[in-house]
Amino acid sequence: MVAVQWYPGHMEKARRDMQDALKQVDMVIEIRDARIPNASRNPMLDKMIGDKPRLIVLSKSDLADDAASEAWVKALSKEGQKAVYGDLVGQKRNRQMIINECLELTKKKRDRMIARGIRPRAMRAMACGIPNVGKSTLINLIASRTRAKTADKPGVTRSLSWIHASDQLDILDTPGVLWPKFDDERTGVLLAALGSINEDILNTTEIAVYVIKDIQELYPGLLEAVFEAPEGTDEYAMLEQIARQRHLVKAGDEPDIERAADVFLHELRKAKYGKLTLEMPE
Ligand SMILES: Nc1nc2c(ncn2[C@@H]2O[C@H](COP(=O)(O)OP(=O)(O)OP(=O)(O)O)[C@@H](O)[C@H]2O)c(=O)[nH]1
Ligand SMILES: [Mg+2]
Structure with a gap:
C-alpha cells in the first residue's frame, strides 16, 4: 500500500478564496494533465464549479500519447463537457484556440449584456487545477509574456491574482489545489509520479x-x-x-x-x- 496524501493549510485557504472568487467570474478554465486526465481531476473543484461554463484544457499534450488525448477529449465531450488538449509551452497557436473557446463559452453572457445596453467588458475566467499542471503557464501563453511565476515544482503560485491576459480575457491565477483524501492508491501515486505532490514527503x-x-x-x-x-x-x-x-x-x-x-x-x-x-x- 502506497499512502500518498498532501493537503496542507495553504490549499484549504486557496479553496475558500476560490469559492469566494467564483461569484465574480464568468467561466472556469480547469487544467488537467493530459498524461493522467483522471487522477488530475479534482472532485472538489467539480463540486465548486457547479454549472458555471467550464473549459477543460488537457495540458502537457506534448508529453502525452496523441491518440489517448484525442480519446479523452471525445470522452469528455460525450459527457457534455467542452475540452481541448494542448502544449502550453511550445505551441503558440494554442493561444488563439483557447481564447476562441473561452469566448464561445461566454457568448450568451455577452449577448445578454448587449441586449441590456451594457458595453461588453473583458470576460473573467478562473484558471484552476492541481499543483504543477500549467495554470500559470496557460496565463502567460494567453498574455504572450511572462505575467505569472512558473516553475517545475508544485506549489509555486501562492495566492489568487487577476491578470489582464488579453483584451477579451482577464484570468485569475490560483494556487494548485488537491483534496483531503484520494479515492484510491493509484490517484496519489500518479500525481506523485508526475510531479504534483511535494517531493519532500514522498x-x-x-x-x-x-x-x-x-x-x-x-x-x-x-x-x-x-x-x-x-x-x-x-x-x-x-x-x-x-x-x-x-x-x-x-x-x-x-x-x-x-x-x-x-x-x-x-x-x-x-x-x-x-x-x-x-x-x-x-
Ligand atoms: N512540456 C510542457 N510543459 C508544461 C506545459 N504546461 C506547463 N508546463 C511546465 O510545467 C511546469 C509547471 O507549470 P506552472 O504553470 O508553474 O504550473 P501551475 O499549475 O501554475 O503550478 P502551481 O502554481 O505550483 O500550482 C513548468 O515547468 C512549465 O513549464 C506543457 O503544455 N508542456
Ligand atoms: Mg502557478
Whole structure:
C-alpha cells in the first residue's frame, strides 16, 4: 500500500478564496494533465464549479500519447463537457484556440449584456487545477509574456491574482489545489509520479516501482527495450536493472535503488521514454 496524501493549510485557504472568487467570474478554465486526465481531476473543484461554463484544457499534450488525448477529449465531450488538449509551452497557436473557446463559452453572457445596453467588458475566467499542471503557464501563453511565476515544482503560485491576459480575457491565477483524501492508491501515486505532490514527503522508490508496473501493463516491452532488460523482468528487478544500466551503484557494487527511482521519475516526467499516457478513458 502506497499512502500518498498532501493537503496542507495553504490549499484549504486557496479553496475558500476560490469559492469566494467564483461569484465574480464568468467561466472556469480547469487544467488537467493530459498524461493522467483522471487522477488530475479534482472532485472538489467539480463540486465548486457547479454549472458555471467550464473549459477543460488537457495540458502537457506534448508529453502525452496523441491518440489517448484525442480519446479523452471525445470522452469528455460525450459527457457534455467542452475540452481541448494542448502544449502550453511550445505551441503558440494554442493561444488563439483557447481564447476562441473561452469566448464561445461566454457568448450568451455577452449577448445578454448587449441586449441590456451594457458595453461588453473583458470576460473573467478562473484558471484552476492541481499543483504543477500549467495554470500559470496557460496565463502567460494567453498574455504572450511572462505575467505569472512558473516553475517545475508544485506549489509555486501562492495566492489568487487577476491578470489582464488579453483584451477579451482577464484570468485569475490560483494556487494548485488537491483534496483531503484520494479515492484510491493509484490517484496519489500518479500525481506523485508526475510531479504534483511535494517531493519532500514522498517515498520515490515506492512510487517508481508502482509506476513501472503500470507502464509494463500499458506499454508492454517499452521499459525492457529502453533499459536492456529481459522479457518478464518484474517491477522490482526493473528498478535494479535501471540502476545497473545507468551505472548507479553504491559501495560494494550494490545497485543504488533510491537514485535509480529518482532518475526514472525525472526522465518519465520529461517523456524520455516516449509520449506516454498512464490512464485511458473507460
Ligand atoms: N512540456 C510542457 N510543459 C508544461 C506545459 N504546461 C506547463 N508546463 C511546465 O510545467 C511546469 C509547471 O507549470 P506552472 O504553470 O508553474 O504550473 P501551475 O499549475 O501554475 O503550478 P502551481 O502554481 O505550483 O500550482 C513548468 O515547468 C512549465 O513549464 C506543457 O503544455 N508542456
Ligand atoms: Mg502557478
